[in-house]
Amino acid sequence: MDHTMKNRFIALYVENDVGVLAKVSGLFSGKSYNLQSLTVGMTERDDVSRMTICVSSDDVTFEQIKKQLNSMVEVIKVLDLTCVPVCMKEILYAKIKDLDHDGMDAVFRIAETFRVRVKDIGIDCLILECMQTERKNNELVALLKRQFHNKVEIVRGGPVAIESISTTDSK
Amino acid sequence: MDITGRKLFVKALLEEGVDTIFAYPGGMIVDLLDELYKTEGIRVILPRHEQALVHEAEGYARATGKPGVCLVTSGPGATNTITAIADAHYDSVPLVIFTGQVPQGLIGNDAFQEVDIVGMTRSIVKYGYTVRDRKALGEKIKMAFHIATTGKPGPVLLDIPKDIQTTSGPSEYPDYVAIRGYKPNESVHIGQLKKAYKLLKSAKHPIILAGGGIHVSGAEKELVTFAEKMNIPVVTTIMGKGSIPENHPLYVGNSGMHGRFAANIAVTECDVLLSIGTRFNDRITGDLNEFAPHAKIIHVDVDTASISRNVVVDIPVVSDAKLALSKMIDWAEPMKTDKWLAEIKQWNEEHPLSMPQGKSHELSPQCIMEGINEVFPKGIVVTDVGQHQMWATQYIKCGHDKKMVTSGGLGTMGFGFPAAIGAKIGAPKKDIICITGDGGFQMNMQEMATAICEHVPIVICLINNENLGMVRQMQQLFYGKRYEAVSLRKRVGMDTPKPLDPNYPEYVPDFMGIAASYGAYGIRVTKNEDVIAALKEAKKHKDAPTIVEFIVSADELVLPMVKGGNPMSEMILK
Ligand SMILES: Cc1ncc(C[n+]2csc(CCOP(=O)(O)OP(=O)(O)O)c2C)c(N)n1
Ligand SMILES: [Mg+2]
Numbered sequence: 007m008d009h010t011m012k013n014r015f016i017a018l019y020v021e022n023d024v025g026v027l028a029k030v031s032g033l034f035s036g037k038s039y040n041l042q043s044l045t046v047g048m049t050e051r052d053d054v055s056r057m058t059i060c061v062s063s064d065d066v067t068f069e070q071i072k073k074q075l076n077s078m079v080e081v082i083k084v085l086d087l088t089c090v091p092v093c094m095k096e097i098l099y100a101k102i103k104d105l106d107h108d109g110m111d112a113v114f115r116i117a118e119t120f121r122v123r124v125k126d127i128g129i130d131c132l133i134l135e136c137m138q139t140e141r142k143n144n145e146l147v148a149l150l151k152r153q154f155h156n157k158v159e160i161v162r163g164g165p166v167a168i169e170s171i172s173t174t175d176s177k
Numbered sequence: 178m179d180i181t182g183r184k185l186f187v188k189a190l191l192e193e194g195v196d197t198i199f200a201y202p203g204g205m206i207v208d209l210l211d212e213l214y215k216t217e218g219i220r221v222i223l224p225r226h227e228q229a230l231v232h233e234a235e236g237y238a239r240a241t242g243k244p245g246v247c248l249v250t251s252g253p254g255a256t257n258t259i260t261a262i263a264d265a266h267y268d269s270v271p272l273v274i275f276t277g278q279v280p281q282g283l284i285g286n287d288a289f290q291e292v293d294i295v296g297m298t299r300s301i302v303k304y305g306y307t308v309r310d311r312k313a314l315g316e317k318i319k320m321a322f323h324i325a326t327t328g329k330p331g332p333v334l335l336d337i338p339k340d341i342q343t344t345s346g347p348s349e350y351p352d353y354v355a356i357r358g359y360k361p362n363e364s365v366h367i368g369q370l371k372k373a374y375k376l377l378k379s380a381k382h383p384i385i386l387a388g389g390g391i392h393v394s395g396a397e398k399e400l401v402t403f404a405e406k407m408n409i410p411v412v413t414t415i416m417g418k419g420s421i422p423e424n425h426p427l428y429v430g431n432s433g434m435h436g437r438f439a440a441n442i443a444v445t446e447c448d449v450l451l452s453i454g455t456r457f458n459d460r461i462t463g464d465l466n467e468f469a470p471h472a473k474i475i476h477v478d479v480d481t482a483s484i485s486r487n488v489v490v491d492i493p494v495v496s497d498a499k500l501a502l503s504k505m506i507d508w509a510e511p512m513k514t515d516k517w518l519a520e521i522k523q524w525n526e527e528h529p530l531s532m533p534q535g536k537s538h539e540l541s542p543q544c545i546m547e548g549i550n551e552v553f554p555k556g557i558v559v560t561d562v563g564q565h566q567m568w569a570t571q572y573i574k575c576g577h578d579k580k581m582v583t584s585g586g587l588g589t590m591g592f593g594f595p596a597a598i599g600a601k602i603g604a605p606k607k608d609i610i611c612i613t614g615d616g617g618f619q620m621n622m623q624e625m626a627t628a629i630c631e632h633v634p635i636v637i638c639l640i641n642n643e644n645l646g647m648v649r650q651m652q653q654l655f656y657g658k659r660y661e662a663v664s665l666r667k668r669v670g671m672d673t674p675k676p677l678d679p680n681y682p683e684y685v686p687d688f689m690g691i692a693a694s695y696g697a698y699g700i701r702v703t704k705n706e707d708v709i710a711a712l713k714e715a716k717k718h719k720d721a722p723t724i725v726e727f728i729v730s731a732d733e734l735v736l737p738m739v740k741g742g743n744p745m746s747e748m749i750l751k
Pocket of ligand 2: 563614615616640641642643644645646
């Protein structure tokens, strides 16, 4: 058993019904589990939604979380994605404001290095659209905040994951 | 041909074999009541408060093994049920609770008597749902009964908006529903069970810890057979009490905070602990690091989520208790445990369970409990929560034809009296004895009216110590006798009264007066020698309940005791 806290990922198939999101998220608050992110959306089936959940926990708690989720009637299936190869990306938008000429240049250089798109631009501001791993997004956010203190506005969607077909992991 | 939702509701109840429904009226369920009015074969019980209503349904369920069925109105009717639903959740009692709801067009408007009861109860039900489609009503009712009664039983809440009740739709009530997210465990992994058995067999100092799951699955006989075949001593939790008869040579006693000395020491000293149907709650384990420190632990439970949750388990077995035990009975061979049994017996002799007896004119709780054992050898003892409950778990002798029903997981004051009424309604031929405190009884005392009007002749043993005794005991032992907010006799501007002080203003209410005003019987007992006669007299009354009030000193303590969070081996004995 591993007692260190680390990030773990779960994919959850749930009934696409009123109150299910509240029930799942209520479990995390009610039992003091450390929820990092939760995304939810429709699947190929109208009556099934799929969530991607990231929690920070040790092994024991993580086992308990999976069991608790499994025991909910509304939960159809629990997949542990922590140790399987997955395709996983997070969408992030960063709006950077009050830029002078040099600032603009700097943002373009960052965008190029991180391979993210400049999605929109104004006289002194622009928007980056970033589809990358959560970790890369974290690094980008850290960099932007350091360079453009008080000028950045960030919105993130949380990671979305699907099991890989090949065995390569693109976490 | 299409029928209205209200008609389908009653049809569903009949098909589920519901013979009794506990109902409290209101605007959002009058349609359903109107349909019940026209129906033969379902007894409608009218309690006097919705919390008590649900406790009554719990008592009914525990006495009959059938789900308790409740019907309350929206808003305050629904919110009044919450405490009792939580109680049923923590003690795995099968309940189906129907709540009326405002018409769907008004949901979300903060309409009169609209509350989001499904949202409010989300963490204390096995399943909760607002029916939004008349076509789905039959399927949802079927689901409710199925989920409440299978696997680890529990409460299910179905919220039915008024328009669903009155709209026409399909008349079919399904006799089966497939629920893709709900697969209760119905088998056992034989390999895992074999591993468990081998480990148990290799032990020198084995113990079986039997919890409430034994009763839920009806595995009492199997437990005793298995223990006998293997020669293994049995310790119970409070919820497991009675799963093996009290006088059985292999029975050690209850473990836990107020358990028997020998039982807690045996758990501490054992080398293999086979625990069945208990979730190792903190009242059983005490300090987790010191719980069964030398033992390998085998945990059998029907609920995966209960395993390895509180203690780390060496061999988990996901299975219904009865199934696992019957399989293991086939393999069972006697073990050489004579020395171990002798050791346990010696601990029991060193520190037997007994209370210091007060002055001769006083009344001792032990004497009351022993009196109940003598006068009521069979039946169901239903307790409330407090010192009297702990004395009951210590001294009431249970067995396969003498059950105990108590609020274990939530410890809900106010549970005992209504639950006893429900038990009697479910099992009218059995003697039902309610053991309650003066505090807890007052939390649902209004149910005297229900008991009278529904002709429920139960015996209420009211242990009156003029105090919220359980809390007073904590203040006495751990808070320097600073008695705050525990005396039920204290008058404003006066000192807290000494126990049974004749010079202090009278205790209110006068419980004998209460009995009289409801048209019930009342007997007050103040001396040990009057206990038996009073109970015998109460037993004779078949038309109305009897309050037998026992006047007890507040200085009587529940001992032994383990302070919350301490190791089970550190018992306060005197
Ligand atoms: C609803 C509720 N409120 C508070 C408590 C805390 N509590 C546990 S036992 C107890 C005292 C019970 O007093 P009484 O019913 O007179 O029983 P006694 O302990 O005196 O036998 C209290 C206040 C509880 N368990 N339930
Ligand atoms: Mg009391």
